[in-house]
Each structure stands twice: as C-alpha cells, then as structure tokens.
Amino acid sequence: MRILKLLLPLVCLISFSAHAQQYELNKGWQCINIKKTKDYGEKISQPSYHLKGFMNATVPGTVLTNLLDNKMIPDPFYALNNEKIPDIYNTGSDYYTYWFVKDFNEKINKEGDQVWLHFRGINYSCDIFLNGHKLNEKRFYGMFLRQQYNITQWLAKDGKNRLAVIVYPPDPVGNPNGGQGGDGTIAKNVSHQYVAGWDWIQPIRDRNTGIWDKVTIEKTGAINIQNVHVITLVPGKRFIEGNQDPATIKVSAELLNAGNKTIAGDLQYELGGEKISTHISVAAGANVTASLPDFVLQNPKLWWPNGYGPQNLYNINVKFINDDAAAISDVEHIQFGVREINTNWNTVTRSREVLVNGQKIFIKGGNWIVSDEMLRLSGDRYDAEIRFHRDMNLNLIRVWGGALTERPEFYDACDKYGLLVMQDFWNSGDCNGRWLDPMKKEDQWTRRKYPDSHQLFLASVIDQVKMIRNHPSLALWCGGNEITPPEDILVAMRDSIIPQLDGTRYLIEYSNSDSMSYNPFGGNGDGPYQIQNINTFWEHQTFPFNSEVGSVGMGDYASLERFIPKENMIIPDFTSRKIDSVWRYHKYIGYDHYIDAYGKPKDVKDFADKAQLVNYDQYRALMEGFSAHMWEWYTGVIIWKTQNPWTALRGQMYDYYLDPNACLYGLHNGSEPFHVMYNPADGMVMIANNTFTSKHNIMLQVKMYDMNGKDSLLTQVFSEIEPTRSKKYLSVKPLLDKLVKDKGAFLYLSLSDENKRLLSDNLYWLPDSTGNYSGLQEMKKAIVNVRANEKAKGKVEVTVSNSKDNPVAFFNRLSLVNILTKKRILPTFYSDNYISVLPGEERKITIDYTPVANEKAAVELYGWNVDKQYIDIK
Known part of the structure; x- marks a missing residue:
C-alpha cells in the first residue's frame, strides 16, 4: 500500500486525457542527428531558428523508420538488408540520437483556458522544449510512461509555436549476440526486449529509439x-x-x-x-x-x-x-462493454478457467508479439490483424511480455471483435534470469534484479493500467513471460496497484505459473514449438493451460516473393539441414519429411504450396486435439504464435503484409464454435460444442470419398450434445484402415439440423498405409465452375461448383487480385479459404475488402487438382 502512495504523485504529473477538443501532431515534423547540430533545445525550439540540415520526419515513428522513409537505409525486411544497417551496439548511442521538431499553431483565446501537450510513448529518454523553454526539469525516462505538460504559459502570443524533442536510445542497448534478447542487458531498461533479437526475429538496429506513439494537444x-x-x-x-x-x-x-x-x-x-x-x-x-x-x-x-x-x-x-x-x-x-470476468481453479484439470458473465469459456488463443517490429502502428492495421484472429475462431490474445503494453487502438479492435486479452508486463525468463545462459553478459542473480529502476517500472505499471483498464476485452494481467518481476515489484503490483487501480481482473504471476496451470510434467510448462505428428495433439497430454504451443507457418510462394530474392529461392533440405542464408536469416524452421509425403517438391513454389497442406493439417489438429479434451485435460491453449512483426518464416497465420496462409483456415475450421471432428489416432468421430446451448436432433453423417470422387456412406446417426463440452460418438478406424490402405482417401463429416441445414462439416485427407499421400499425387483434374458477383461495395460472393462426375476439387486457394498486375489485394478477408468442393457440391465464399480507385479486382483460384483461373467480378 505504501509503495503505491509514494508513486501516485509521479503518475499525476504524467497522466493522460483524451476528449473532443484534442488533435494529434502527426504531420510536418523534421529531424536531425545530434552530431549534425551543436545547438541546444532552448535555441532549436525558437520559432525563428533556421532548421538547416533537418529532414522530413515521421512521427509517430522511430529513428529507423525515419531513415527508411528518407531512403537512407534499405528495407530491413527484405533479404539480408538488415545486415547492411549499422547496429547501435557498435556505433554508439549518438548515431541514433535525434532531434525532432514540430511547428504548430495554438494560442489562448480566453482567460482560464488550459492547453496540454501529451506524449503517449517515447523510447527511451528525452528532453522537451517549447518556444525556448525546457518543459521537463530533468531528463524523462521510460518507454511505457505517458507524459503530460501544461504548456499554457509557454504558448506564443501570435499562436506560432515550435516544439523540439531530443530522444536518446535505451542505455544499455544490449549486445545482439544471437541470444534471446541478445546479451540480456536490454532488460536493464523498462523497455521491450525483442529489439536485441530473438529466435523469431533479428535485432532492430536502433532498438526502436524515437517518438514511437502519438503526440497530441488537448x-x-x-x-x-x-x-x-x-x-x-454483472x-x-x-x-x-x-x-x-x-x-x-x-x-x-x-x-x-x-x-x-x-x-x-x-x-x-x-x-x-x-x-x-x-x-x-x-x-x-x-x-x-x-x-x-x-x-x-x-x-x-x-x-x-x-x-x-x-x-x-x-x-x-x-x-x-x-x-x-x-x-x-x-x-x-x-x-x-458490460461484462464481468472471473476465474476459477478447475480441480479436474488442475488449471485456471476463465468465466465471462458467469459462463465458462474454453480458451482458444494466440500469442501476439507486436503489430510491427519498428512500431509503425495504426488503427487500420490493428483492426485487420484482430479481425484475422476473429476469423480464426479464437477468443483470446496473449500480449507477450518481451514486447509492449498494447495500445488503446489494439484494445479497441479486440473490444470490437470479441478477443479477450491476457496482457503481460515487461519481463522474460530469458533476459530476467530464469535460466543459466552463456549468451548473457551478467549472471542470473544480477539479471533477476533487472530492470535497474524498480521505481520506474512500478510508475509505468500504474500509468499503463490506467490507460487500458476500461476495455472489456482486457481479461487477465500477467507479471511477465515465464518469470515474475522482482519480488518487490510483484508484491506492489499484486497487493496494491492492481487491486486499487483495477480490482476486477486476475493477476497471473507469470505466464506458465502453477497458479495458472499446474505442471506435472517438468520442464518449462509450455511448448513444444515445432512441427509434430498430428496424432500427438490428440494423444499426448500437455500442460492443462498451455500458454505456448505451436508449429510451423510459412506463407505460400506469393508471400515468399515479397522478401526473398529469386537467387535465394532454394528448397530447404531437411536431411542435410542445408538452408539458404536468407531463409535462415528469416528464421525458417523445418517441415522435415511432412512435405515429401505429398511428393518430392519440384521447385520452391511447389514446396510452398505443399507446405500449406501441412499448415492446415497442423493447426486444425492442434485446436481439435485440445478441444477434444476440454475440461478433462485442458481449460485452454494459446498458440505460439499467430503473427509476426516482420518477414519471418515461422509461427504465423498471415504474413507481415497481411496475406493469410493455410494456418489461418486450418484454425478457422478446427476452432469453429460448433464442430465435428475426427481423431486420427483412434478413429473416433467427435463433436465439440463451444456454445451455451444444447444441440438436439442433429444428424451426424460420415462419408468416404476415393480419389475418383466415388462416395461411400459409412454411417449416419441422430445425436445430441450439451453446452460447452466435447463428446465421442463412434470409431470408424476399422473401416478406414481397409479403405485407405492403398491410395488414401477423403473422410467427410457433417452435422445438420432436423431441417437439413448444415451446421458443421469437415474434410480430412488421409494417407495410405505407408503414411504417404500417393492417391493425391495421382488425382485427375477437376474442372470447376466459378462465379464472382459483387453484392455490395467491397463485398464479393464467389460460388465454386464441382460436377458430380468429377473427383474432389481439392484444396483451392482463393485470392482477390488486381487483374492488371495479378498481385493480391491486401488485406482481404475470406469467409473460408483453401476450400475443397465435393462432387456435385457448390460452395459459396464471401470476400470482404476495401476497394481502391483505378484498381480492377478479380478473383484468382487454383487448387491441388484445379488449374489456375481468373474470374471477373460481375
């Protein structure tokens, strides 16, 4: 209690307000490196001072963003370009220390009016000047601490004002030596840790120094x-x-x-x-x-x-x-939003369960890093990314502790689309000393005390809690990634700050703590992170609330082309582990023999297309396997991870450019609220009901299709299922083992109501007795009929019809493209994708996008046994 009282006066100086009489200073900024001027802020901030040598600046934005926008560095997301950019560890801090200057018009119109200057995020420290006056008495520190200044008395009488901000990088910046968070010393700051590099990202050369979030006048x-x-x-x-x-x-x-x-x-x-x-x-x-x-x-x-x-x-x-x-x-x-969130301890699973408005919610979540590694954040991009998570049928996003307290715009999108949020604070087991690590500069005892200023950490917690606590999507606080903050920080957060400033949400001490999920298996309590036999997801019991478990996630060839040069389009060889330098730099993890089961890839495009089959199968099985054991083994699962803040080749359902891959639609299928599914390990057909209503008089139908499209009805039966549970119905393994032996087969499951309205369906492609998809490799072409009709501006309905004499039209990718360039229009949202159309069936897909003037949209479709075609939109 005493700690909170000591900190509140500091927070009162920096608290933030937002209302109708507010505007953003987001245009017309200029900047210059500290080495290129010897003048001080009192002089630079004079409106009469000539900004000689200054260049146009992007604010909000980091130094690296400004250098990129001014074409002074190459795109660090392409090929090995990031290696061409000097790292601050080698250059010294002055190389990335910059002045940012903004002229703006504002004056006092009547006595008693007050004008306030707000900064929502500067990394890492700064001094601020207005019209020749220094606003902060001493240098301001902290990436996660908002600033507020009453500038009324310093405004120019003629209304012509100049703001000048000098921004200094974190100190220390950390050695990016290849470790998780480099040598770990980046965590001595109250800042984000991934900027020194991780196993899924390369180092950000300026450590995201800059005015990285909004600047506003109120x-x-x-x-x-x-x-x-x-x-x-409630x-x-x-x-x-x-x-x-x-x-x-x-x-x-x-x-x-x-x-x-x-x-x-x-x-x-x-x-x-x-x-x-x-x-x-x-x-x-x-x-x-x-x-x-x-x-x-x-x-x-x-x-x-x-x-x-x-x-x-x-x-x-x-x-x-x-x-x-x-x-x-x-x-x-x-x-x-009007809602109440609680948690209970489930004594069966020995893990925590989340309740919303008194109802148990089976958590199907994704781990989130940050929208963009260089913090080029926008409301539109947040909206698109969270919408993708909605489309995956997920219900929670965990904001990982090595990154940010996410922005209000992120939470606005989560509020809109119904994604609960577990918000970590700024620690990680890697940097903050959980493990012995030869890559780290200092020992565990020292790292366990990071950051250097516990007072700054606590002040930042207070401020950020106040910033986001009103959002209905915010469900859980978390002390850190795989480790708690130091004990004095944890006690203050748990016993005073969170209860006093919120009081409505559970604080998990750290992401995989026993208080969230008792770990009877040893180890870290999360993972694994690599490709797995899909039977594993069904048969192998893991941690009862698994905060991190995942698999592969590379995009298709159109995605790879955006950042891999042609000369580097080389298929990774899993036997020799020979991986091209660009692929390795972008953190590729192997698909091993799983792609070869579909036939040895002929080239990188074939490799990437077959990878999508693996992607779909992996993530459908992951979510189905956890759902099959809800409330028995599990109360929730959070995928590591669902998105990348740069052009990485792992753990993503869509790429940095917002182009979805098959992972997204495998999850869309496997996570649907009312779902029929098949356990490949024991042949059991099951239903998962993640809704609050019972389902009665539903028809379960099980069919098999051979490679020529001939179907066999294996069984159909009326069934029922209670709310929020999964249920086993019958095993078809003995039948299928015989039918798939030579060529494999398609297993089709469907659920319909008593009016024959389809409620859920699911198509599995099953290998032959050797584990290969030999039948798929010999499939005949299917000629499909495709129509595309504009239903409203930005909404297109695509109808794909397959003749009853055809084989299954298998695994078709739909893309909205510019017909002139054949390039995909991004972002675009599909009601489903990578679709298969049964013989005699018709499938309708809705496409949603934002039209752009002079861009003629068309639909591209191609599949496993369907030739590529372009369809005009009528």
Missing part, C-alpha cells in the same frame, strides 16, 4: 478530467437470449485543477436515458479522484467473447460543468 478549462475508470458488475450466470437482470455501472475519474482558485461543479454522464451526477469542489492545483453514484442499468446488452455472443458496446461522455456560467470545462468520451 484544450480544457481549469478542470481537466483524467483517467476515467468504468467498472461493470452478477450471476448469464445467457445470450432473453431479458437480462440488471448490471451495476461504477464510474470514477481524476480531476486536475490547473487554475488559481477553487473550482466547484458537477461531474456527470448520461446512460440509458438517465443522468448520473455528483457535485464536487477541487482546490487550486489539486488532483482528486471523484466517484459518481453507482448506476443500475436495466436489461443491459452484454459483451461476450468471440463465438459465444455479441460484442455490445456502450458510449458515454463524462463531463465537468462549472457552477459559474454552467461552462463545460472538460469532457471525456468513453466506450465500454
């Missing part, structure tokens, strides 16, 4: 509303349908009086047609927390995770209205 009256806090209480076990019992809404806010006299007034908001208000007086210079009366919301529209229900959101405007003249001093727009 205008208020004397009272500035800050850090509004909304808590929603007692009992709730369901989607019908009227809801009431929910309680609790709202509080910090009120900062920047004036020279006591201000009295009403703090208020409106919700459900009612006004909720409290009267308060705030002394000059004071910062107080005001709580409004609890509001009972009748029949609330609840927020649910993806797959379980809708993501309803509410909006309120929290205002402070002065008693004198009834003037609005400040207003904050707040969006929130």
Whole structure:
C-alpha cells in the first residue's frame, strides 16, 4: 500500500486525457542527428531558428523508420538488408540520437483556458522544449510512461509555436549476440526486449529509439478530467437470449485543477436515458479522484467473447460543468462493454478457467508479439490483424511480455471483435534470469534484479493500467513471460496497484505459473514449438493451460516473393539441414519429411504450396486435439504464435503484409464454435460444442470419398450434445484402415439440423498405409465452375461448383487480385479459404475488402487438382 502512495504523485504529473477538443501532431515534423547540430533545445525550439540540415520526419515513428522513409537505409525486411544497417551496439548511442521538431499553431483565446501537450510513448529518454523553454526539469525516462505538460504559459502570443524533442536510445542497448534478447542487458531498461533479437526475429538496429506513439494537444478549462475508470458488475450466470437482470455501472475519474482558485461543479454522464451526477469542489492545483453514484442499468446488452455472443458496446461522455456560467470545462468520451470476468481453479484439470458473465469459456488463443517490429502502428492495421484472429475462431490474445503494453487502438479492435486479452508486463525468463545462459553478459542473480529502476517500472505499471483498464476485452494481467518481476515489484503490483487501480481482473504471476496451470510434467510448462505428428495433439497430454504451443507457418510462394530474392529461392533440405542464408536469416524452421509425403517438391513454389497442406493439417489438429479434451485435460491453449512483426518464416497465420496462409483456415475450421471432428489416432468421430446451448436432433453423417470422387456412406446417426463440452460418438478406424490402405482417401463429416441445414462439416485427407499421400499425387483434374458477383461495395460472393462426375476439387486457394498486375489485394478477408468442393457440391465464399480507385479486382483460384483461373467480378 505504501509503495503505491509514494508513486501516485509521479503518475499525476504524467497522466493522460483524451476528449473532443484534442488533435494529434502527426504531420510536418523534421529531424536531425545530434552530431549534425551543436545547438541546444532552448535555441532549436525558437520559432525563428533556421532548421538547416533537418529532414522530413515521421512521427509517430522511430529513428529507423525515419531513415527508411528518407531512403537512407534499405528495407530491413527484405533479404539480408538488415545486415547492411549499422547496429547501435557498435556505433554508439549518438548515431541514433535525434532531434525532432514540430511547428504548430495554438494560442489562448480566453482567460482560464488550459492547453496540454501529451506524449503517449517515447523510447527511451528525452528532453522537451517549447518556444525556448525546457518543459521537463530533468531528463524523462521510460518507454511505457505517458507524459503530460501544461504548456499554457509557454504558448506564443501570435499562436506560432515550435516544439523540439531530443530522444536518446535505451542505455544499455544490449549486445545482439544471437541470444534471446541478445546479451540480456536490454532488460536493464523498462523497455521491450525483442529489439536485441530473438529466435523469431533479428535485432532492430536502433532498438526502436524515437517518438514511437502519438503526440497530441488537448484544450480544457481549469478542470481537466483524467483517467476515467468504468467498472461493470454483472452478477450471476448469464445467457445470450432473453431479458437480462440488471448490471451495476461504477464510474470514477481524476480531476486536475490547473487554475488559481477553487473550482466547484458537477461531474456527470448520461446512460440509458438517465443522468448520473455528483457535485464536487477541487482546490487550486489539486488532483482528486471523484466517484459518481453507482448506476443500475436495466436489461443491459452484454459483451461476450468471440463465438459465444455479441460484442455490445456502450458510449458515454463524462463531463465537468462549472457552477459559474454552467461552462463545460472538460469532457471525456468513453466506450465500454458490460461484462464481468472471473476465474476459477478447475480441480479436474488442475488449471485456471476463465468465466465471462458467469459462463465458462474454453480458451482458444494466440500469442501476439507486436503489430510491427519498428512500431509503425495504426488503427487500420490493428483492426485487420484482430479481425484475422476473429476469423480464426479464437477468443483470446496473449500480449507477450518481451514486447509492449498494447495500445488503446489494439484494445479497441479486440473490444470490437470479441478477443479477450491476457496482457503481460515487461519481463522474460530469458533476459530476467530464469535460466543459466552463456549468451548473457551478467549472471542470473544480477539479471533477476533487472530492470535497474524498480521505481520506474512500478510508475509505468500504474500509468499503463490506467490507460487500458476500461476495455472489456482486457481479461487477465500477467507479471511477465515465464518469470515474475522482482519480488518487490510483484508484491506492489499484486497487493496494491492492481487491486486499487483495477480490482476486477486476475493477476497471473507469470505466464506458465502453477497458479495458472499446474505442471506435472517438468520442464518449462509450455511448448513444444515445432512441427509434430498430428496424432500427438490428440494423444499426448500437455500442460492443462498451455500458454505456448505451436508449429510451423510459412506463407505460400506469393508471400515468399515479397522478401526473398529469386537467387535465394532454394528448397530447404531437411536431411542435410542445408538452408539458404536468407531463409535462415528469416528464421525458417523445418517441415522435415511432412512435405515429401505429398511428393518430392519440384521447385520452391511447389514446396510452398505443399507446405500449406501441412499448415492446415497442423493447426486444425492442434485446436481439435485440445478441444477434444476440454475440461478433462485442458481449460485452454494459446498458440505460439499467430503473427509476426516482420518477414519471418515461422509461427504465423498471415504474413507481415497481411496475406493469410493455410494456418489461418486450418484454425478457422478446427476452432469453429460448433464442430465435428475426427481423431486420427483412434478413429473416433467427435463433436465439440463451444456454445451455451444444447444441440438436439442433429444428424451426424460420415462419408468416404476415393480419389475418383466415388462416395461411400459409412454411417449416419441422430445425436445430441450439451453446452460447452466435447463428446465421442463412434470409431470408424476399422473401416478406414481397409479403405485407405492403398491410395488414401477423403473422410467427410457433417452435422445438420432436423431441417437439413448444415451446421458443421469437415474434410480430412488421409494417407495410405505407408503414411504417404500417393492417391493425391495421382488425382485427375477437376474442372470447376466459378462465379464472382459483387453484392455490395467491397463485398464479393464467389460460388465454386464441382460436377458430380468429377473427383474432389481439392484444396483451392482463393485470392482477390488486381487483374492488371495479378498481385493480391491486401488485406482481404475470406469467409473460408483453401476450400475443397465435393462432387456435385457448390460452395459459396464471401470476400470482404476495401476497394481502391483505378484498381480492377478479380478473383484468382487454383487448387491441388484445379488449374489456375481468373474470374471477373460481375
């Protein structure tokens, strides 16, 4: 408790506000390296100072982003270009220390107005000047600490102002020696750790030095509303349908009086047609927390995770209205969802389970690093990436501890698409001393005390909790990746900061701790991370809440072409382990013999196409295997990992350029809320029901198709299943073993309701008795009919029809392309992809994209036994 009280005055100086009278300083910046000017900030920030030698700057952006935008370095995402960029460890800090300058217009129009300057993220330390005045008394430190300055008295009378910021890199920057986080010393800062390199990324040469997040100007009256806090209480076990019992809404806010006299007034908001208000007086210079009366919301529209229900959101405007003249001093727009999140300890699995609105949620999650390794973040990109996770039928994203506290725009997208979030704080077992590691500069005892400033770490925790706590998607806090922070930090977080500033979410001490998932198997409690026999996912019991388990994930040839030169398009050889230098640099992990089972690849394109078959099979099996044992072995699983912040060749469902691969659609299939599936280990046909409703009178049908398209009905039976569980029905292994022996076969499963409406279907391609797909290699061509019709602007419906005399039209990739260049239009969202069409069947796929002027879109389709064709959109 005492630690929190000591830190609060610091946070009051740097707290952040966002409302309608705010604008972003995101254009017209200029920058220069510190070595190219001898002048100081008091001089540079004078509007009359001539910015000779300065270049155009990108803000928000890092130094490396600015160098790239000014064509001073090659694209570090292409080939081995990153090796051509000097590393700060070798150059020294001055090489990446830069001045950033911005001219802007703003002045005081009436007495009592206040103007505030906000920085949402600078890495790592800085001094800030405005119109010849230094705003911060001493150098500011911390990547995860927002800054606020009242600049009212320093504004130019004519409204022509100049802001100058000098940004210094982290210190130390760490030796990128190939270890996880390099030599580990990057963790002495309160910063992100992946920038010194990891097993899935190369080092970022400037360690992301720069003004990396938004800079804004805010205008208020004397009272500035800050850090509004909304808590929603939803007692009992709730369901989607019908009227809801009431929910309680609790709202509080910090009120900062920047004036020279006591201000009295009403703090208020409106919700459900009612006004909720409290009267308060705030002394000059004071910062107080005001709580409004609890509001009972009748029949609330609840927020649910993806797959379980809708993501309803509410909006309120929290205002402070002065008693004198009834003037609005400040207003904050707040969006929130009405929901309550709890956790229980499951004594059967011996792991924690998550409940939303009183209902158990089986966690199907993905590990998230960061949207872009160079922190080129945007709301549109966040929206696209989170939408992909929604389309995978996942319901949680874990923000990994070696990266960021994710931005509000990330959480906005998670709120919108129903992705719960487990937010790690900034530690890792690698850098922070969990393991003996010869790559690290300092011993475990020393590393265990990282970072150097525990006070800064705790101040950053307080600030970031306040920044994101209102988002309904935020479900769990986590002390760090595979390790807790130092004990004094952990105790303060657990016993005072999180309870006082949030109080509604569980804090996991570290990502694979026994408090989340008891580990009876030894080791680290997570993984494995490489390709596996798909039977393993079904048969081998792993950790009951597995925070990291994954497989391969390279893209197809169109994806590879974006960053691998033609001369480096060389198939990796798994027997000799010979891997091309560019592939190795981009962190390729092997597919081993799994691709050869489809026939020795002829070239890299063939290799990449066959890799998609493996991708689909791996991730469908991963999620099905965990779902098959929900509440028996498992309460959840989080895939390592679902996205890459650069052009890597592992662990991704879509590439850096937002082009999905077959991993995404394998997950889309295997994770669907109501799902029929097949256990290849014992031949068992099962159903997983991740919904809150029972299913009755559903028809389970099991068919087999041979390589010529001839079908055999193995069985069909009416069945039923209770909510949120999986259920075994019957084994078809004895039948299939005989039928697949020579050539393999297709196994088709379907579930239909009593009106014959299809609820779920699933097509497996099964190998022959040697484990090879010999039948696929001999399949005849299937000629399909494809139609594409525009249903609305940016929405296309594609219909793929297969003749009943054809074989299965197998594994077809649909792409929306520019017909002039044949290049894919990105991002594009498909209701399904890598689809197979049975003989006599018709499949409809919806394509969703944002049209661009002068870009003629068409649909490209090709498959395993279907020739490539381009289809005009009617």
